Amino acid sequence: xxxxxxxxxxxxxxxxxxxxxxxxxxxxxxxxxxxxxxxxxxxxxxxxxxxxxxxxxxxxxxxxxxxxxxxxxxxxxxxxxxxxxxxxxxxxxxxxxxxxxxxxxxxxxxxxxxxxxxxxxxxxxxxxxxxxxxxxxxxxxxxxxxxxxxxxxxxxxxxxxxxxxxxx
Amino acid sequence: xxxxxxxxxxxxxxxxxxxxxxxxxxxxxxxxxxxxxxxxxxxxxxxxxxxxxxxxxxxxxxxxxxxxxxxxxxxxxxxxxxxxxxxxxxxxxxxxxxxxxxxxxxxxxxxxxxxxxxx
Numbered sequence: 001x002x003x004x005x006x007x008x009x010x011x012x013x014x015x016x017x018x019x020x021x022x023x024x025x026x027x028x029x030x031x032x033x034x035x036x037x038x039x040x041x042x043x044x045x046x047x048x049x050x051x052x053x054x055x056x057x058x059x060x061x062x063x064x065x066x067x068x069x070x071x072x073x074x075x076x077x078x079x080x081x082x083x084x085x086x087x088x089x090x091x092x093x094x095x096x097x098x099x100x101x102x103x104x105x106x107x108x109x110x111x112x113x114x115x116x117x118x119x120x121x122x123x124x125x126x127x128x129x130x131x132x133x134x135x136x137x138x139x140x141x142x143x144x145x146x147x148x149x150x151x152x153x154x155x156x157x158x159x160x161x162x163x164x165x166x167x168x
Numbered sequence: 169x170x171x172x173x174x175x176x177x178x179x180x181x182x183x184x185x186x187x188x189x190x191x192x193x194x195x196x197x198x199x200x201x202x203x204x205x206x207x208x209x210x211x212x213x214x215x216x217x218x219x220x221x222x223x224x225x226x227x228x229x230x231x232x233x234x235x236x237x238x239x240x241x242x243x244x245x246x247x248x249x250x251x252x253x254x255x256x257x258x259x260x261x262x263x264x265x266x267x268x269x270x271x272x273x274x275x276x277x278x279x280x281x282x283x284x285x286x287x
Binding site for chain 1: 221222223224225227228231268271272275276277278280281282283284
């Protein structure tokens with residue numbers, strides 16, 4: 001895999017089918033419906049339990065707004081990922097082009113996915129920092145790899161867009 | 169009949185007035201107290217606190233602090249490291265409404281943030 005910045009886009013070239021599949025799973029990963037832990041993390045409380053009124057109002061007014069914002073970011077990412085469905089050869093490497101204007105949406109969706117996966121599997125800080133973990137033995141291991149891979153992409157996007165903070 | 173009616177009306181009137189007086193004396197005082205309490209509550213400073221989260225990247229958290237609060241990189245990094253090492257950092261203190269707005273913005277970036285009354 002090769003990742004670089006062009007004038008108006010970030011390009012991920014020579015993307016092998018496995019990593020391409022992990023990217024395709026971003027929109028699915030951000031949906032916390034099946035995981036109360038993920039839902040709780042993505043829509044965390046704004047204050048301690050004593051602030052009942054604020055927490056109730058937050059659920060009523062702010063959470064739906066946040067949900068819309070997150071869905072909108074995920075939708076942009078989903079559309080960009082359509083490029084990965086166009087490969088003529090099923091197991092060929094492919095390329096993904098992320099327009100710089102979509103960088104914010106990617107940062108948000110990748111973050112949603114990382115947080116939702118980490119909350120679902122209840123990864124410890126130690127596990128999250130273990131970058132030399134042995135090959136996958138379970139769906140949980142794959143989840144950890146996803147969190148780290150998405151984090152790597154986030155780092156790249158951050159680095160490339162911080163040079164021009166007004167873009168995105 | 170009309171005399172009795174007048175008496176009834178007078179009694180009703182006094183009851184209504186009585187109720188009104190009672191209502192005033194029982195309702196107004198707590199309302200005043202509540203208003204005063206609310207005023208004090210909103211005027212007292214509130215802290216915007218960001219809590220540690222092992223998933224969010226350090227560079228990402230720094231970027232969010234810069235964007236939301238307009239802090240220079242050095243200050244944003246200082247807060248990020250405080251969150252990382254101490255588990256939390258107070259990013260801003262001030263009026264409650266603005267503090268809530270900051271927390272909303274931080275949640276939009278998926279940071280763990282809360283407001284709390286300043287000690």
